[in-house]
Amino acid sequence: MTALLQVKSVAKTFTMHLRGGVVLPVVDGVDFEVNAGECVVLGGPSGAGKSSILKMVYGNYAVDSGEILLMHEGAPVDLAAATPRMVLALRRDTIGYVSQFLRTVPRVSALDVVAEPLVVRGVEHEAAQVKAQELLARLNLPERLWGLPPATFSGGEQQRVNIARGFITDHSVLLLDEPTASLDAANRAIVVEMIAEKKRAGTAMLGIFHDEDVRNVVADRIVDVTGFAARKAA
Numbered sequence: 001m002t003a004l005l006q007v008k009s010v011a012k013t014f015t016m017h018l019r020g021g022v023v024l025p026v027v028d029g030v031d032f033e034v035n036a037g038e039c040v041v042l043g044g045p046s047g048a049g050k051s052s053i054l055k056m057v058y059g060n061y062a063v064d065s066g067e068i069l070l071m072h073e074g075a076p077v078d079l080a081a082a083t084p085r086m087v088l089a090l091r092r093d094t095i096g097y098v099s100q101f102l103r104t105v106p107r108v109s110a111l112d113v114v115a116e117p118l119v120v121r122g123v124e125h126e127a128a129q130v131k132a133q134e135l136l137a138r139l140n141l142p143e144r145l146w147g148l149p150p151a152t153f154s155g156g157e158q159q160r161v162n163i164a165r166g167f168i169t170d171h172s173v174l175l176l177d178e179p180t181a182s183l184d185a186a187n188r189a190i191v192v193e194m195i196a197e198k199k200r201a202g203t204a205m206l207g208i209f210h211d212e213d214v215r216n217v218v219a220d221r222i223v224d225v226t227g228f229a230a231r232k233a234a
């Protein structure tokens with residue numbers, strides 16, 4: 001088995017600078033790996049640190065200690081210690097992220113939002129647009145919306161744009177933060193099918209799924225984050 005993502009001894013605290021520097025320990029000793037072709041789901045109660053771990057793995061939150069190793073161009077790279085330039089290269093070529101909410105950019109159409117990850121990798125504009133259309137059609141986003149900026153779309157429509165954008169590349173590692181939270185049953189089933197296809201293609205996925213039915217279908221393993229609870233400061 002090939003581990004495409006390895007999280008080793010990661011610890012994270014938040015320092016509340018506006019609260020006199022109060023330090024909130026969140027997680028400690030986070031250790032797990034995700035192999036090619038599997039979907040690992042982070043489990044545990046609300047507040048246990050699932051989102052914080054996902055954000056560290058994408059480089060959105062800094063890590064206090066430990067390593068986050070991503071296989072990038074055939075060799076492991078520690079994202080926790082990577083330069084900003086390397087983080088951008090990892091995101092362009094190796095690690096994708098479907099966030100819970102779409103960050104919309106004014107005046108950029110849904111099609112361009114979805115096609116962008118391919119365009120920045122050098123795929124020709126027309127080919128990227130065709131792939132984006134295929135994904136939006138598969139996710140049942142009405143065609144009349146494709147040319148519009150997603151800012152005014154419904155929650156579920158925005159989420160489908162986000163999913164299409166995350167799934168359009170063949171990144172080897174994909175992070176999924178509640179990708180089905182705002183979807184109806186039919187579209188949820190389509191996303192479950194798309195996750196299964198990514199597994200068959202060898203993608204390593206790490207996700208958070210609160211919906212138990214979806215979690216039971218997609219998860220190859222559940223990593224219980226409660227096991228990484230940080231010791232509270234006395």
Ligand SMILES: Nc1ncnc2c1ncn2[C@@H]1O[C@H](COP(=O)(O)OP(=O)(O)OP(=O)(O)O)[C@@H](O)[C@H]1O
Nearest residue numbers: 014024026044045046047048049050051052053225
């Ligand atoms: N940016 C931040 N600043 C300060 N504290 C934070 C920050 N982000 C998260 N926390 C705290 O870290 C803890 C873990 O939060 P996190 O969102 O990772 O949990 P979670 O397991 O994803 O919860 P949920 O299932 O409710 O989304 C919480 O106590 C939260 O208040």
